Amino acid sequence: MQTQAPTADPTMTSPAPEATSTAPATGAADVGDAVAALEQAAGALPDGQPFDVEREDEGGQEIWEIKVASAGQQHTVHVSLDGSQVLQQRQAETPDDDVAKIAAAEVDAITALRTAADEHGGSLDEMEIDTRRDGTLVWEIELVQPDGTVIEVDVDAMTGELIE
Numbered sequence: 001m002q003t004q005a006p007t008a009d010p011t012m013t014s015p016a017p018e019a020t021s022t023a024p025a026t027g028a029a030d031v032g033d034a035v036a037a038l039e040q041a042a043g044a045l046p047d048g049q050p051f052d053v054e055r056e057d058e059g060g061q062e063i064w065e066i067k068v069a070s071a072g073q074q075h076t077v078h079v080s081l082d083g084s085q086v087l088q089q090r091q092a093e094t095p096d097d098d099v100a101k102i103a104a105a106e107v108d109a110i111t112a113l114r115t116a117a118d119e120h121g122g123s124l125d126e127m128e129i130d131t132r133r134d135g136t137l138v139w140e141i142e143l144v145q146p147d148g149t150v151i152e153v154d155v156d157a158m159t160g161e162l163i164e
Helices: 031-043 098-104 109-120
Strands: 018-022 049-058 061-070 073-080 086-091 123-131 137-144 149-156
Touching: 031 049, 031 061, 031 073, 031 109, 031 123, 049 098, 049 109, 061 098, 073 098, 098 123, 109 123, 109 137, 109 149
Parallel strands: none
Antiparallel strands: 018 149, 049 061, 049 123, 061 073, 073 086, 123 137, 137 149
């Protein structure tokens, strides 16, 4: 079951995100467009659950490459950068371990992205579901800040809370 992120406690401070690199701001896409792309990719398959999102250059055209789990299978869905249309999709021969991770997650990609962007601003560069060394299932989200700095923000995939 997927849940909404909990309401932030105003007495709590958010963990500082990890600055990972500096990149030109043009390398990221508006969070609204990224959300639209995630919705398109999820809707392209029955019970689609996006779990990995990256910007790619395909023949000179910037697109979203989104991995989606559906019925225990892994699919790659290409969506226009503005999130308005699915360009192509294909099923992987063998699903990777992230399909099991997304099945266990309580917080979906869109909720995690909105949580990270609401707290830290910026534009989406990429995101994926992963397991930390301590076993915590997280959404790893890279956001490009207005100055071009890329920060990595982790959102707990079970609770929706920002974590270090």
